[in-house]
Amino acid sequence: MDQTTMYSRIIATGAALPAHRVTNDELAARLLRDGIETNDEWIRTRTGIEARRFCDPTQGEGTTSLAVAAAREALGRSGLDASEIDLIIVATTTPDRIFPSTAAQVQAAIGAPGCAAFDVQAVCAGFIYALNAADAMLRAGPYRHAIVIGAETLSRVVDFKDRSTCVLFGDGAGAVVMSASSDPGVLAARMYADGRHDEKVLGLDAKLVEGRIVGDPFIRMDGRQVFKLAVEGLTTSAKEVASLACVRTEDVALFVPHQANLRIMSMVAHKLGIPEERMVKTVAEHGNTSAASVPLALDHAVRNGMVKSGELVLLQAVGAGMAWGSALVRWA
Template identity: 50%
Template sequence: MTLRAILAGTGSALPRTRVSNAELAERVDTSDEWIVERTGIRFRYIAEPDETTATLGAAAAQQALAAAGLQPSDIGLIILATATPDNTFPASATKVQALIGAPDCIAFDVAAVCSGFLYAVTVADSMLRTGAAKHALVIGSETFSRILDWEDRTTCVLFGDGAGAVVLSAKDVDDDQGILATRLHADGKYSGMLYVDGGPSTTGTVGHVRMHGREVFRHAVTNLASVLGEVLEDTGLSPSDVDWVVPHQANRRIIDATAKKLGLDPARVVMTVDQHANTSAASVPLALDLAVRDGRIKRGDLVVLEAMGGGFTWGAAALRV
């Protein structure tokens, strides 16, 4: 028997307001054709003032708990990945803890932007296997609309708000169920390629997203293909063994190019970027929950998750559902 972190449940939450490309074009110098051609995005969700990273994260967490058949009192660890916390401190994970009614447990945030969920999954996997908790809530939640420059059409059209969550449970298994391998990377010399031009220690302001899109695209395809190859090598599997890839939903062209580079069947790649845009740390768990709930991802499937974000940070995980 082997102790592994298994996927016990998934959940997601989206703000009430959905904004189409056509609606966005009424306030920004852009068009539906321009956005779709370059990104594949058609809609995004924008949080209302009463919707925050913590409230969206709590709603996603409650769905994941229900899917896992667990109560908040069963949770011993909450990790929330976000680049847009409710406050500088306390951690938004502690706000989620209070909102869902979980008792005293470990709760903290992880900041790795779009790769944050992969970082959080890796940390949770390690903690579960060392006995720190039996059940963990791992959440990716963002309100990126709060840090967008709505005069910059090269960035504001790309992002949206939302949350996704999973329950991971420590379980002794005699097969290959659960998280099989994870890989994480970071290279800080590229931090100026994708960043926010503000912060408590620098400007004392929140700031706005800034991005050098062409450079980000180039590094994303290379890094994502590489890290996907690494986790498959770690598990002794090949691309043909993969049932589903759940990628970070940043740009359809990046997703397609990465799949092509690895020889992955495009029909086996979960795509939600057209409906949600780039929800940063929330995009992988949002897409995972959608594919689980619509029946595409089934028990026994080999699923690979991947993401790259500002930093640069990037990572991947292979799991048997």
């Protein structure tokens, strides 16, 4: 392409979920065996979650296998060959191994040797960070086609003796294929972080030392503080990308928020003037899948014909760090 100004566009989506679906009743029964009481109503009314998927390592399921499956599906829908991919970015907090990167393993599995491949760690905001990075690299060149993936197996790092967190999270992966284009696709994207909100708000304080896990190996969260920070950060960032794109948030045709908590999602939609019928809701079936949350929800919307060519799509997520961000996309 000879055009001076280049953009990036999302041209295809893909998703992968573990086979094992765990309902609230099943999870409550598991917790009761350890003397922890909860029930379906308690979980649904506070989170909007009804079920989630958990990986079964004995069946070979994990972050990498989910990422590969989502990437293959998105690639198949894109009409591109794996040899045409120039860039693979995987957002994950729960890689199967410390290194090599999950992106490098995806590259090998799909048959795209030689392209750039790396991971991004921004927890639940990871996919927005990865999308932003891919957008910048496709605009700048020489990269032409990228696969951006969010993949997580959070079931490995939840404490099933802590009902305030273990009911929230699930496993899964979502992917998009992005291509450089002379037509605007990603209109504006921004990332933010505030490291003052450390693991006391939301974090996992564990490390590997001489082959041993040192510290608390489970997710810990101050729910009230996360709720407050999430609503504030998501609302502000959405308004900023809308302003940068010279559109109104009310003009968004499809709102794809981070699927963490239905109450957070609904409050942000209200503050942005976006009717709830335009908001994608997969939290009931998926729970919070961290970096996989937004691409899984976007794929659900695409599969179900919820977005049309030319419409505005708002993607956003928030997670530990605290880290957050939004992206405004003109759908291809």
